[in-house]
Amino acid sequence: MMLNAAVIGYGWMGRLHAGGYRQLSWRYPELGVDVRLAVAADTAEPNREAAKVAGFERVVSDYREVLADPSIDVVSIALPSFSHREVALAAAAAGKPFWIEKPMGLNAGQSRDIAEAAVSAGLVTGVGFNYRRQPAIARARQIVRSGELGRITNARVWMLADYASSPGVAYTWRFSKDAGPGVVSDLLSHGTDLTHFLVGRISELSAQTGLFIPERPLPLGEGAGAWSTEVSSEKKAVENEDYVSVLGRTDSEVLVTLEASRVAIGPRAEYIVEVYGTEGSLRWNFERPMELQLIHSGERGYSTQLCAPGDGEYGRFQPGAGMQLSFDDPKTVEAADFIRSVLSGQQLVGSAADAWQAAEVSDAIVRSASSRAWEAVPEVSGPVTYDA
Ligand SMILES: NC(=O)c1ccc[n+]([C@@H]2O[C@H](COP(=O)([O-])OP(=O)(O)OC[C@H]3O[C@@H](n4cnc5c(N)ncnc54)[C@H](O)[C@@H]3O)[C@@H](O)[C@H]2O)c1
Structure with a gap:
């Protein structure tokens, strides 16, 4: 089965999310899933270029393009923390399960908004607690x-x-x-x-x-x-x-x-x-x-x-x-946990x-x-x- 992933924010963590998705088919073959690096969204041109080199099929600067794309199955949110709430709420509204970096919100109120939006939309989530x-x-x-x-x-x-x-x-x-x-x-x-x-x-x-x-x-x-x-x-x-x-x-x-x-x-x-x-x-x-x-x-x-x-x-x-x-390997475990939730529909x-x-x-x-x-x-x- 093929899943199309989008990574929003292609800095340090965005690269690790991409690496995690990419490794799933051989580290976790029993999931029977191949996660395609469909699109990376980043406001900085050098990071969009890096995403292209890393194998993303498409790069964009506006994350809203990603969320409006019906072919995208899962979304990673690896942005500076102050953007998490806006993008996560938009992902929930678009019906996209998301794997989000920590700290999820800037405070408990924002974090609650994000967690409740996912539950209300019936979406599973993943979170960047790699340790x-x-x-x-x-x-x-x-x-x-x-x-x-x-x-x-x-x-x-x-x-x-x-x-x-x-x-x-x-x-x-x-x-x-x-x-x-x-x-x-x-x-x-x-x-x-x-x-x-x-x-x-x-x-x-x-x-x-x-x-x-x-x-x-x-x-x-x-x-x-x-x-x-x-x-x-x-x-x-x-x-x-x-x-x-x-x-x-x-x-x-x-x-x-x-x-x-x-x-x-x-x-x-x-x-x-x-x-x-x-x-x-x-x-x-x-x-x-x-x-x-x-x-x-x-x-x-x-x-x-x-x-x-x-x-x-x-x-x-x-x-x-x-x-x-490596430091990155637990991120692959995290990707597997997230995708397993997506496939089962259970958190x-x-x-x-x-x-x-x-x-x-x-x-x-x-x-x-x-x-x-x-x-x-x-x-x-x-x-x-x-x-x-
Ligand atoms: N799990 C961990 O161990 C760990 C480690 C480091 C960072 N983090 C978390 O990951 C998140 C990202 O941190 P980082 O170190 O990767 O930061 P970073 O600065 O390396 O990357 C952020 C990326 O987002 C891009 N960006 C900024 N605004 C954007 C927007 N509106 N739309 C699209 N792209 C945009 C930037 O150009 C940059 O490439 C933060 O929440 C941070 O706390 C987690």
Whole structure:
């Protein structure tokens, strides 16, 4: 069966969505689907050219052309976050199932609009929480759920990155208030989803945030993406958060601490998850993604287990244990989850409602940082899948 896909926004994530679609026919042959890269929409000419070279049959600059095209079966939304709501609502109105990047909306209200529009239109969705598709995380979840660690008492998740640690990093859309609360929704939303996925929904929290690099130089060049290196001498004030730390608890009283920074000097992409129980604990570091550290009560140190077939979707990519997956491979898993939902008509793993629940946490963080008080996190009413 052939499905025609459109990718709206052909920057970093748009390219990974395209790569995910392209790999489905050989990584997931049982789906019996070949996803054709039918059209890419991007406002920047260099990115449209890149999409052509990558094999898209057609490129356009206006996303509305894509949504008006009856031959398009599925749509990826990989735009700067401030455009997600407009385009996702238009996709829902056009009856196109969509796979959308995180953070889905700029806040919980926008995220709710998107999730509810999809449900009202009877559409399944996919969401860009790729870290939960890491094989070691899948294994960690299995261990947590098996009871091997005893009663889960607490968890720590931190996402410390240096991508904006230099004051010379260009001011792109990520640093504007139009992009939402900075690192809170950008990086920490992944940490929030990992927390939900591994130990349950965060129900209340106390948070603080910081802005450490107050201005940045403007980028040069059309379609300058998030990693633009050419900058002008003109500077602009940064409008959202560089840093966040959170104390929280889940519905089942697991105590959690979360932290994220985009300006850490030292860690490069140190995304660490630790889950502690009465009988043991586990630890995963994205900088060494194929390793899971595990310890049981009474042992003197962690044992390190390398990923192997059977750990999540590892076996789709490598036949033997101890090999590496790329950053992009979990995006192929995400594509498969989305297309499986599309083919079955059932909302399977990874939904807009999951992103809405993460956005409720981001909103509570913003409220708490301002009120300096604990804030409750509302539970969403959509079809969440983090606990499935
Ligand atoms: N899942 C992840 O790990 C992950 C990583 C990075 C980014 N993201 C998310 O993915 C989304 C995109 O981020 P990115 O890093 O790919 O950004 P990017 O800047 O690299 O790409 C965005 C693209 O959208 C295009 N664009 C902007 N406005 C447009 C419009 N109106 N119509 C058509 N095209 C338009 C730009 O020209 C650019 O090519 C964001 O929501 C971001 O938070 C997710």
